[in-house]
Amino acid sequence: AQKVTQAQTEISVVEKEDVTLDCVYETRDTTYYLFWYKQPPSGELVFLIRRNSFDEQNEISGRYSWNFQKSTSSFNFTITASQVVDSAVYFCALKLIQGAQKLVFGQGTRLTINP
């Protein structure tokens, strides 16, 4: 069975600090997608990234970067020079590409950026 663990329940940092959100996943399959989603205090969900298990290249999008390491089954998310607007709950998720199509979420990490 698939499992996603976000061990950090809450993180609080001061604005402009860099912060990394950890995501560790478990699956026996070799083909899967990994995702990150953001849920700001306003409550809406925002899709951030989908990563294919075949593509281990790290990705950067502005201040956001993602580090995918198959060897440690991790897909960590780093925010550089954090801003107050980055305050949100962040969810990591895993979905097999073949077979059971269920998407499994981690419990989420609540990130608070203090001014």
Added chain:
Amino acid sequence: DSGVTQTPKHLITATGQRVTLRCSPRSGDLSVYWYQQSLDQGLQFLIQYYNGEERAKGNILERFSAQQFPDLHSELNLSSLELGDSALYFCASSVGAEWETQYFGPGTRLLVL
């Protein structure tokens, strides 16, 4: 504004009742996804439709059903409601079937009393 609309925004009903939640995807998007977020269960994926056909199934209860219509809007039907069904129900859409960039609606907050 993501371009995905959900109605109603809020819904209050009683146990045992049946409700229908509606989702209109962004123009041109063929996939619709349904999610449930509750305090007890966290965020869960329910079901995905692509161009009218069920594509992926998650933790959707047998009391729940969904469909996607020819105009691509989708409805999630919840029946024999229980207190534990109180949750925020999100709909999302994407262009294709492979879980690429998804755009989320604002959600429907369901309260079962």
